[in-house]
Amino acid sequence: MTIEKCELCGMLYVPEIADDVRDHQEYHDKVVNGLPSLALESNDIIWSLDKMVMTVVSNESPLELSRQAEEVARLARMDTPYGAEVLFGELDVRVFLLHRQNRIVGLLIMEKRDHIWQTSWGDLDARKEPKELFEHPPMWSICFIWILQCHRRSHLGQTMINEAIAYVGENFETTGWYTPFTASGEALVRRCCPEVFYIAK
Numbered sequence: 001m002t003i004e005k006c007e008l009c010g011m012l013y014v015p016e017i018a019d020d021v022r023d024h025q026e027y028h029d030k031v032v033n034g035l036p037s038l039a040l041e042s043n044d045i046i047w048s049l050d051k052m053v054m055t056v057v058s059n060e061s062p063l064e065l066s067r068q069a070e071e072v073a074r075l076a077r078m079d080t081p082y083g084a085e086v087l088f089g090e091l092d093v094r095v096f097l098l099h100r101q102n103r104i105v106g107l108l109i110m111e112k113r114d115h116i117w118q119t120s121w122g123d124l125d126a127r128k129e130p131k132e133l134f135e136h137p138p139m140w141s142i143c144f145i146w147i148l149q150c151h152r153r154s155h156l157g158q159t160m161i162n163e164a165i166a167y168v169g170e171n172f173e174t175t176g177w178y179t180p181f182t183a184s185g186e187a188l189v190r191r192c193c194p195e196v197f198y199i200a201k
Contacts (some may be wrong), residue, residue, distance in 0.1 A: 007101075008032055023047070034103035034148050035072050038064060046096075047163045052156075053111075054106075054163055057095040059088050069095040072107050076146035080182060082124070084109060084144040096164045098147070098156060105148040108160045110168060112175060113200040114138040120196045130199055140168050141176040141200035157188055176200025 001016045006024060009031035015023040030036075040055060044065075047054040057069045066088050073084040073095075084107065086095055089112045098106025116139060121128035142164070147156050164174050176198040177189055189197065 013144040014062070027132055028158065032150070034100070034105045035068070035075060035099075037099045037102045038068055040099065045166050047159075051101050053099045054160065055097050055099065056164075056167060057097065059093055068104075069097065069107075071095060073109070073144075074105050076107050076144070079149070080140050082144070082145060082180065084146065084181065087111065094164070094168060097162055098160055100151070105151050106156055106160055107144070107146045109144040110140050110164055111143050111178075112138045113141040113143075113178070115201045116176060117199040118196065119199060121190060121194070139174065139176050139198065140165075140170050141178050141201050149170075158191070161188070161192060172197075178192060 001014050003012055003014055006028060009024075009028040011027050011031075013020040015021060019049075040053065044061075045053055046056050046182060054198075057065045058129050063136070066104055070086045070088075073086050076084045086109060088091055091113075093112075094110045094119040096106075096108040098108075098162050114169050116133045116136040117130035118133055119128075123130070125169075142161065145160060147160075165171060165189070172192050178201055179199050
């Protein structure tokens with residue numbers, strides 16, 4: 001028997017073993033097409049356009065929605081060098097999910113954080129330490145954002161950020177970001193905050 005690695009989802013499996021083939025098909029479907037959505041309630045929907053719908057999950061949401069958000073985060077972790085962890089019960093959390101035709105294709109995690117720094121791209125590029133703001137009140141921080149591979153380069157990340165920040169009643173001048181950034185994440189933050197921004201952890 002031979003072990004094969006799927007070029008699209010990265011899973012190792014043995015084609016001669018029926019259980020391996022079934023497990024690969026199930027995992028491959030989630031990685032390539034997105035996790036199947038649970039039934040959506042209208043009061044969970046915060047944005048929609050054509051076939052896209054954006055929902056929010058909070059500490060007070062039903063357990064099945066919290067578990068779904070955690071499963072999406074686990075899937076996203078495999079696609080990025082930085083971890084996506086949903087800390088329901090530990091922090092004030094809002095998880096935003098982007099759905100397309102009953103599949104979840106995007107994830108954004110916001111948390112209330114109380115360790116705040118202020119910096120600029122000029123200072124970061126010059127490798128200057130950000131200024132810690134010891135007396136600053138807690139602020140919402142965008143801790144993680146992920147879009148399914150086949151839907152990238154379509155400005156969905158920017159849309160998710162815009163809608164999530166508006167939902168919590170903030171703007172780019174009053175919202176923090178969790179560092180470090182991936183290269184694509186940094187490019188996105190530079191577009192949102194071209195000069196000065198907050199780091200919130």
